[in-house]
Amino acid sequence: MSGHVLLIEDEPNIIEAIGFILSRDGWRVDTHSNGVDAVDVVRAKAPDVVILDVMLPGRSGYDILRDLRNDPVTQTLPILMLTARGQSKDREMAERAGVSRFMTKPFSNAEVLDAVRALKAS
Amino acid sequence: MTTLNALAAISVAYVLFLFAVAFVAERAARRGRGGWLSAPIIYTLSLSIYCTAWTFYGAVGSAVRGGLEYLTIYLGPSLVLIGWWWILRKLVRIGRAQRITSVADLISSRYGKSNLLGIGVTILAVVGTTPYIALQLQSVTLSVEVFANPQVSDVADDRLTAFWVAAGLAVFTVIFGTRNLDANERHHGVVMAIAVEAIVKLAALLAVGGFVVWGLSGGVGATLARIDASELGLWEMNGGRWVGLTFLSAAALLCLPRMFQVMVVENDSDAQLRMAAWAFPLYLMLMSLFIVPIAVVGLEVLPKGANPDLFVLTVPLAHGQQGLALLSFLGGFSSATSMVIVAAIALSTMVSNHIVMPIWLRLRAGSASVSGDVRHVVLLSRRLSIAGVLFLGYAYYALSGGGEALSVIGLVAFTGVAQVLPAMLGGLFWRGATRMGALAGLSVGFALWLYTLYLPSFGQGTVLPMALFSEGPFGIGWLRPQALFGIDGLDPLMHAVFWSMTFNSVVFFLVSLISFPSPLERLQGAQFVNVQIGGGSARSWSGGLAQSEDLMVMSQRILGAPEAQALFLREARKQGISGHLPDPTPDFLEILERELSGSVGAATAHAMLGQIVAGQAVSVADLMAVADETAQMMEHSARLEEQRSELTRTARQLREANDKLTRLSAQKDAFLSQISHELRTPMTSIRAFSEILRDAEGLASVDRIKYASIIHDEAIRLTRLLDDLLDLSVLENGQVSLNLREGKLTDTLDRAVAAALADDGGLRLDIFRDPRSEAIWLNTDIDRLSQVFINLISNARKYCDAAVPRLQIRVGEAEGRTVIDFVDNGSGIAPEQQDLIFEKFARVSDQKAGGAGLGLAISRQIMTRLGGNLSYLPGQAGAAFRVTLPEARALAAQ
Incomplete structure (x- = not known):
C-alpha cells in the first residue's frame, strides 16, 4: 500500500525519522514545518493522510485540525496527530476537534506505519 | 466674783460635756440605734445655729442702737420658713436626691457640675464667713473679759483666749466633723451637740429676760411702762432698711454655708422640715422675746457708755447674779461655738471638695486609682481645711483688733453670701438659667460687694484710700464705692445690697438668655427644676413637665440627628401637629423609650427619659441596672466584634491559600506539560532512529553515522535539560x-x-x-x-x-x-x-x-x-x- 502523506512537524530530527520510515514503505512524503499556513498547504497538496504535530511555530495543531474539519473538502481527511504533551486532556481535546488517530511521542516506528496504513485504508 | 480660772474650768467642763453628748450620739448612730437622732425636734434645734453670738449678744446692742430693727434678723428666716417652706422643701429634696454636700456643690451641680462655679462660691463663702468666725471669737473673748477685771485686761490676753477657743473648736470639729466619709455627709454627733447648745442658749436668754422682767422691773406691766418711757420707742423706723434687712436675713437662711449644712445636708426627711416650719419661727420668737426689756433695763441700770452688746452678761453681774451670769455666758459660748463648728465643717467640705481635691487629683493624675488612698487624702484635706478656716478666723480677729460693732460685721457677711441667691433660686425654678449666667452674676455681685461694702467696712482709708470715697476712682464721681451712679445719701449697707443684688440678678438673667447650656447642664437643670414631687408609677410616663425640645436634644445624641428628627416628625404628624416637636404624650414617650432602648438599652433609656420627663433622680438601682446592661452589651459586642474579625481573618487566609494553591496547581500543570514536551521530543528522535538502526537493513554507512550522531546529540540535550532542571530546583528552593x-x-x-x-x-x-x-x-x-x-x-x-x-x-x-x-x-x-x-x-x-x-x-x-x-x-x-x-x-x- 502506498499513497501521499503530508507531515506537518517542526522538529528536524523527527521529520527526518518519519520521512525515512514512510519513504522506505513506499509513501510519498511532503513536509511542512510551520503552523501558520498549514491549512492552505493541506488544501493545496490534498494528501491521503496528514500527520500533524501539536506544538508548531505560529499556530497550534488543534486550531489547524478544527479548521480542516470545518472545511467540507477536508472534513473526512484522515489525520494522525502526534504530540509530546502526553496528558489525557490533550487526547480529549484532539478527539473533540475530530482527530482520526492520536499518538503520544515517543512512538515506535511500526506503530506509526500501521496507523498511516490503516488511515489510508479507511 | 467668778474668777477667770473658774470660768475657764467651767468652759472646759461644758466643752467636755458637749464632747460626751456628741460621742454618745455618734456611737448610737453607728450601731444603728440612732433613730431618735432623726427626730424633727433635733433638726429644728440644730437650725438654731442661725442664732450666733451675734444674735445672742448683738441683738440687745442692735435694739439699743436701732430700735426694733433687730427683729428683721428674725423676721426674714421666719417668713421663709412659714411662707416659702416649699422653696426649702425643693432645696432639701434636691439636696437628698443629688447628694449635695454644700452650697458650692449645689450651684456647681446645677450648672453642669462646673468646678469653676464651685470654686467661686467656695471663695465667696470663705471670704464671707471668715469675719463671722472672727466675730464669734471676739464675742467669747469679750464675754470672758466681762468676768475679768475690765480695767486690767490687755489685748495680748484677749488674743490668747481667742486662740485657745479657736484651737479647741478645731479639735472638736476635726474629731466629730470628719469621722466618716459616708455618701451622706451627716454628722449625728455634731448635730446632737448643737441641739443641746440650742437649748442652753435659749434657756440662758429666757432666764436673763425673766430676771429682768420679774426680778428688776417688777412684772410685765411695769416693764411695758418702762419701755414706753425709754428713748428706744422714739426711734424712727426706716422702711427701706427694714425691707432690706428682712430680705438679707431671709437670703442668709438659704445661702449661709452653715445654714445649708444643717438645713439641707443634715436633713433626712420632709417630716423634719414640716416641724421646723413652725417650731423654728417659734424658737426665734422666744429668742427675741426679752431683747427689748433687757435693752431698756440695761440702759437704765448700767452706767452710760457700757457696751450694750454685753447687757445680757453685765445686767445680771451688776445685780450680783453670778449663777445667772454664768448661764448667760454659757449661752453666748454655745452660740459662738455651735456656729463656728458648723461653719468650719461646711467650709472645709467646700474647700476640700472644690479646691484641694481637684488640685490633688490633677497633680496625681492617673495614680489615684486606689479608693482607700483617696479616702485618706479626703479626710486629711478636710482636717487641714478645718484648721485653715479656723486659723483664718483667728487671724482676721487678731488683725482687725475686734473694734467694730458686732452686728455690722454680721450684715456685711450676710450681704456677701446673699450673692449666691440669684444663681440658687434661678437654678431651682428657671430651666433657662445657664452656667455662664450664674458665673457672670456671681462675679459681678461679688465684685460689687467687695467694692461697696466689704473693703469699705475696714474703715475709710484703711484698704481703700480716703479719696476714693469722696472723689471716686480716677476722679470719676459716679463710681464712688458708697454712691454708685450718683445715688448719694443712702445707707451704705442698703446701697451695697441694692446695687450688688440688682446687678447680680440682671447680669445672671441676661447672660443666661444669650448663652447656650451644655447637654449636662440641660440634664441637671431639668432634674433641679423638675425635682420629683410625690410618687408616680415607675414605668409609665406622665408628660406634664416634659420638654419636647430636651427630648429632641437627647434623642439626637443617641439616635443620630436624621433618625431622631424623622421620628419626632412622624410622631408630630400622628398627633396632628404641624411642627417638628410632638407633644410629650405618654404614647409618644413610650415609643421614644423603645427607640432609645434599641440604642442604649432599656435601663439607660428609662433613666435618661426619667431625668428629663419627671425630673427623677437616678436611683442606685437604676444605675446598677444601667451598669449591668452596659457591661453586658459591651461584653457581647466585644465578643461579636472579636468573632467577626476572626472570621474575616480566617476567610481572607483561606481565600489567599486557595488562590495560591490554584495558582500553584496551574503552574505545576503547565510546568509538567512543558517538561513532558521537552523530554519527549529528544526521546522521540532517539527512539525513532534507534529503531531505524536496529531494523533497517542495508543502511548506507553515511546514514548510519548520521543517525547515531542524532541519537548522541539528543542524549546530550536530555542530560543538559535534566541538569538545568535540577539547578533551577535547587536555586528556587534556596538550598544553593x-x-x-x-x-x-x-x-x-x-x-x-x-x-x-x-x-x-x-x-x-x-x-x-x-x-x-x-x-x-x-x-x-x-x-x-x-x-x-x-x-x-x-x-x-x-x-x-x-x-x-x-x-x-x-x-x-x-x-x-x-x-x-x-x-x-x-x-x-x-x-x-x-x-x-x-x-x-x-x-x-x-x-x-x-x-x-x-x-x-x-x-x-x-x-x-x-x-x-x-x-x-x-x-x-x-x-x-x-x-x-x-x-x-x-x-x-x-
Missing part, C-alpha cells in the same frame, strides 16, 4: 550554597566570553567591551555570576538576528549600584514578551534553538540569590539585559 570569593570583573567576563563562544556551531558574534570600566573587584560567587554572563552571551549568539551580530558589554552605574548591560544589535524582544522571557520554558515564538528555555529563568534566580538583579532593558538598539551587581559586594577598583 554560594561560594563567595574575590575576583575581578574583567577576568570573569573574559572567561564567560571564552566559554560561550567555545563550541563553534557556525554562529559568530562580535563582542565589544571597555576593559577600563571593567576594572572592578567583586566579592561574590564568581562561578554563578559567570554562568549568568555565559547564558546572556550564548543567547545573543543564538538569537541575534542581525546580519553581522554584535554584542556590546557595558559596565556602568545605576542608582548607586554597578550594572553590566548586554546589548546586541538584533531586532530585540517585543514589549509584551519582555516579562515572559524570564519564565521557565519561555521561548520567543518562531525561534528555534537548542535550549529548553530555562536559561534566563536560572540566570534570574542566580542573580536574586546573589543579592543582585537581572532584568530586561527596554529602549535599546536590540535585545538588552541588565545585570545589577549585589550592592555591598561591588567594590571600586583602586
